[in-house]
Amino acid sequence: MAKNITPKEKDYSQWYLDVIRAAEMADYAPVRGCMVMRPTGYAIWEMVQKYFDDAFKETGHVNAAFPLLIPQSFLSKEAEHVEGFAPECAVVTHAGGEELEEPLIIRPTSETVIGHMYSKWVQSWRDLPILINQWCNVMRWEKRPRLFLRTSEFLWQEGHTAHATKEEAVEETLRMLEVYRQVMTDDLALPVIKGEKSEGERFPGADNTYTCETMMSDKKALQAGTSHFLGQNFAKAFDIQFQDKDGSMQYAYTTSWGVSTRLIGAIIMTHSDNDGLVLPPRIAPQKAVIVPISTSGEKLEKEIMPKAAELKASLCASLGGRFTTIDTNFHMRPGDRFFSHLQKGVPLRLELGEKEFAAERLRAVRRDTGGRIDIAWSDAATAVPALLDEIQKNLCGRALEFRRANTHRAESFEEFKEILEKEGGFVEAFFGGSKEEERAIKEVTGATPRCYPFENEGERGKCFYTGREGARKAIFAKAY
Amino acid sequence: MAKNITPKEKDYSQWYLDVIRAAEMADYAPVRGCMVMRPTGYAIWEMVQKYFDDAFKETGHVNAAFPLLIPQSFLSKEAEHVEGFAPECAVVTHAGGEELEEPLIIRPTSETVIGHMYSKWVQSWRDLPILINQWCNVMRWEKRPRLFLRTSEFLWQEGHTAHATKEEAVEETLRMLEVYRQVMTDDLALPVIKGEKSEGERFPGADNTYTCETMMSDKKALQAGTSHFLGQNFAKAFDIQFQDKDGSMQYAYTTSWGVSTRLIGAIIMTHSDNDGLVLPPRIAPQKAVIVPISTSGEKLEKEIMPKAAELKASLCASLGGRFTTIDTNFHMRPGDRFFSHLQKGVPLRLELGEKEFAAERLRAVRRDTGGRIDIAWSDAATAVPALLDEIQKNLCGRALEFRRANTHRAESFEEFKEILEKEGGFVEAFFGGSKEEERAIKEVTGATPRCYPFENEGERGKCFYTGREGARKAIFAKAY
Ligand SMILES: [Zn+2]
Ligand SMILES: [Zn+2]
Numbered sequence: 001m002a003k004n005i006t007p008k009e010k011d012y013s014q015w016y017l018d019v020i021r022a023a024e025m026a027d028y029a030p031v032r033g034c035m036v037m038r039p040t041g042y043a044i045w046e047m048v049q050k051y052f053d054d055a056f057k058e059t060g061h062v063n064a065a066f067p068l069l070i071p072q073s074f075l076s077k078e079a080e081h082v083e084g085f086a087p088e089c090a091v092v093t094h095a096g097g098e099e100l101e102e103p104l105i106i107r108p109t110s111e112t113v114i115g116h117m118y119s120k121w122v123q124s125w126r127d128l129p130i131l132i133n134q135w136c137n138v139m140r141w142e143k144r145p146r147l148f149l150r151t152s153e154f155l156w157q158e159g160h161t162a163h164a165t166k167e168e169a170v171e172e173t174l175r176m177l178e179v180y181r182q183v184m185t186d187d188l189a190l191p192v193i194k195g196e197k198s199e200g201e202r203f204p205g206a207d208n209t210y211t212c213e214t215m216m217s218d219k220k221a222l223q224a225g226t227s228h229f230l231g232q233n234f235a236k237a238f239d240i241q242f243q244d245k246d247g248s249m250q251y252a253y254t255t256s257w258g259v260s261t262r263l264i265g266a267i268i269m270t271h272s273d274n275d276g277l278v279l280p281p282r283i284a285p286q287k288a289v290i291v292p293i294s295t296s297g298e299k300l301e302k303e304i305m306p307k308a309a310e311l312k313a314s315l316c317a318s319l320g321g322r323f324t325t326i327d328t329n330f331h332m333r334p335g336d337r338f339f340s341h342l343q344k345g346v347p348l349r350l351e352l353g354e355k356e357f358a359a360e361r362l363r364a365v366r367r368d369t370g371g372r373i374d375i376a377w378s379d380a381a382t383a384v385p386a387l388l389d390e391i392q393k394n395l396c397g398r399a400l401e402f403r404r405a406n407t408h409r410a411e412s413f414e415e416f417k418e419i420l421e422k423e424g425g426f427v428e429a430f431f432g433g434s435k436e437e438e439r440a441i442k443e444v445t446g447a448t449p450r451c452y453p454f455e456n457e458g459e460r461g462k463c464f465y466t467g468r469e470g471a472r473k474a475i476f477a478k479a480y
Numbered sequence: 481m482a483k484n485i486t487p488k489e490k491d492y493s494q495w496y497l498d499v500i501r502a503a504e505m506a507d508y509a510p511v512r513g514c515m516v517m518r519p520t521g522y523a524i525w526e527m528v529q530k531y532f533d534d535a536f537k538e539t540g541h542v543n544a545a546f547p548l549l550i551p552q553s554f555l556s557k558e559a560e561h562v563e564g565f566a567p568e569c570a571v572v573t574h575a576g577g578e579e580l581e582e583p584l585i586i587r588p589t590s591e592t593v594i595g596h597m598y599s600k601w602v603q604s605w606r607d608l609p610i611l612i613n614q615w616c617n618v619m620r621w622e623k624r625p626r627l628f629l630r631t632s633e634f635l636w637q638e639g640h641t642a643h644a645t646k647e648e649a650v651e652e653t654l655r656m657l658e659v660y661r662q663v664m665t666d667d668l669a670l671p672v673i674k675g676e677k678s679e680g681e682r683f684p685g686a687d688n689t690y691t692c693e694t695m696m697s698d699k700k701a702l703q704a705g706t707s708h709f710l711g712q713n714f715a716k717a718f719d720i721q722f723q724d725k726d727g728s729m730q731y732a733y734t735t736s737w738g739v740s741t742r743l744i745g746a747i748i749m750t751h752s753d754n755d756g757l758v759l760p761p762r763i764a765p766q767k768a769v770i771v772p773i774s775t776s777g778e779k780l781e782k783e784i785m786p787k788a789a790e791l792k793a794s795l796c797a798s799l800g801g802r803f804t805t806i807d808t809n810f811h812m813r814p815g816d817r818f819f820s821h822l823q824k825g826v827p828l829r830l831e832l833g834e835k836e837f838a839a840e841r842l843r844a845v846r847r848d849t850g851g852r853i854d855i856a857w858s859d860a861a862t863a864v865p866a867l868l869d870e871i872q873k874n875l876c877g878r879a880l881e882f883r884r885a886n887t888h889r890a891e892s893f894e895e896f897k898e899i900l901e902k903e904g905g906f907v908e909a910f911f912g913g914s915k916e917e918e919r920a921i922k923e924v925t926g927a928t929p930r931c932y933p934f935e936n937e938g939e940r941g942k943c944f945y946t947g948r949e950g951a952r953k954a955i956f957a958k959a960y
Binding site: 027029030031034035036037038039041042043045046057062063064065066067068069070071074086087088089090091092093094095096097103104106113116117120132136137139141142143152153155322 | 507509510511515517518519521523526537542543544546548550554566567568569570574576577583584586593596600601612616619621622623632633635802
């Protein structure tokens, strides 16, 4: 067990921070609540971005860049929206050496300013749909910051679309939720539950919010991404009107959807262990590291290093990128070298010592299981990618199993409380309560409705809290 | 000639804005001085980013993300730096519903906050070099904004490196300047001149600034990218110290280098014409557009469209991306469809009408020359990429020729003034003056020293302005 990492059983919060520090993923910035994403952490974000961005483009979306600063008055145009975001805003009052006439908000999200622009760009039904995404930074002032999970500034993508009909907008909202699910499951190895948010958890200004919820290794829930059907709320607030085919003027229907760097927190808390970071191979910027080892400088230089370079080139080619590196930290002991890669979550360590060299093979060590496999040099270009696929599958399967094992059903509030006290995890229960009742449950148990899951959506039953019949199935949990 | 575009000979500034508007590249944001990069403009930025980012990674750099907000006091730690940037700062005074104890600056550039972080990360010579880049938004309040060229918020990359020795840091500064030159010339088709900045044009806080300068089609200069050797200035201001191999404590040497979305302004002003945008194929997000044409709906549906789809797939495969589209604007007249692609700068239009269909070919029309070439379907996958390469080469060559034709030598201030008044363009002249003399020349002529070019660096002569002997060769021009 790593000395620089507090075991998660002892102190989960400290374990989380220790894993981040040991992998050099992030650091607090000098401004309270803000974060620096160090190269190891940022490279993961680049991988994550690539998968989502490809999926967005594959579904017909294009990227754009909207401004960082928003006039304060914009926020107030949508009543629920301003109520939700005003308390978290950072405000620019001076610029260019002068006091501004109107204070400017650093965007907490961009529905307002994008709504304003869309109203200029949309005239006719031919201008619709607009399918735009942006990757950017946003700011929501945070009193209790936590690296990746809650920081005053964070990086994210926000998709904003406008449509001629309600049907089309709802379809888009659900399409993007499914894109999220797919990338999260296939690439990030996060098995998520798709569902609809309850009234109390809805995005301020949305008619409906849909979510992908996932379980961390402390059994708490994390909202990994949300997709909002905004109805005509923002179209009316910002006057996004168009002339329809029949000549009549109509308000557009809009959607928005986002995932953020908090996904990196989710990856850490889903997969990592007491030795440090564990990364699913598909999002690992370094998928394999070759570790040449010898006490003989001559053997290293003349035999082992040239072979390592050759293997690296062949692996980079078969993996399609700069995904393999060679460890040249010869001033460190082999054990310490191994350990440094362990802590950075490199999925596969490929040891190349004198014994391996003589036998023309590599000794592969899996980060997820610690399992050791000998791979002949001649097989490496096919065996390594196959092994990485296996690790990917194992991590996702393990997380799914963990979630299933820690999901329980409750029929009454008594049972509900007992499960949360004794075991934690997800509680499945029929729920027919309102926003007020959500709040009451949270006050007693700390748990909130994470979603009404899409699976077996039609099922109805008696509400565990109010006793009302015809209630929908919900999942409750304590959440990040 | 396009009716929606003012000819550049008539009003160059208006022409520039008209080109941007016609191509839907950008729009002003509701906050004065800020810009929205619309999908057509942003997609070009994504292409530009890709080439630079690859080149940075190829030379051993990694990306990271530093915070948007910087404590006001940080700026003051480097005297020249604060003098240079304080007047342009946007200041956050309130956040989370409270007044802040210390105002925060939206980063105008990140030397200060990155210096602060490096001082925490660097202890020993083994921690060096640090080779980090970040892609982000920065803010410098702008009273006379101009899309892409001068906006209060802009997107850029800023590389920040720290080294154990001066030699290594200077080498890095020049390496990145060469990376800039290469990408600008090869990918953006901007033939740039590498050189050193004069004292008056140096980055605030740098020992030395190097630049890539390029000529716009109105003969004015544009600084396309700069690379700064910061000496130990920021290391001393932010205490970036390390224990050297001999055990002694040393200050690091740092560099920084950046290019921004202003490059898109440079691309527009270098290549475009009175019909609108012209894009070098390598940075065109849409390299070719197939335009199926027929008055017969049946022929379109049964013959022409399926063939267009087939050709598109084959071209996307041979071009390695979503670089070919099909125009389906059948409600528009063919001429208007052609025109819309012309205005968006698509390098190659591929017409597929009934005549072409019968002859099993495409009619290709080049955006750069208007030249028409018939291409057999069976040749398209090789002929189209070859044609795009030719267009790329032609645009770069044309720009180089234009710069050469508009560069003149001056031996005296009289000659200098005459050239600038009569012809404009670049003036080559030996210059041995100081910051004060630079200012005096600017006041009279509007021109500034763009750089001391690297080419024939050793040459010395008599200063055209002061008459001093032993002066270096400089290039002067009016600049954006
Ligand atoms: Zn149980
Ligand atoms: Zn001339």
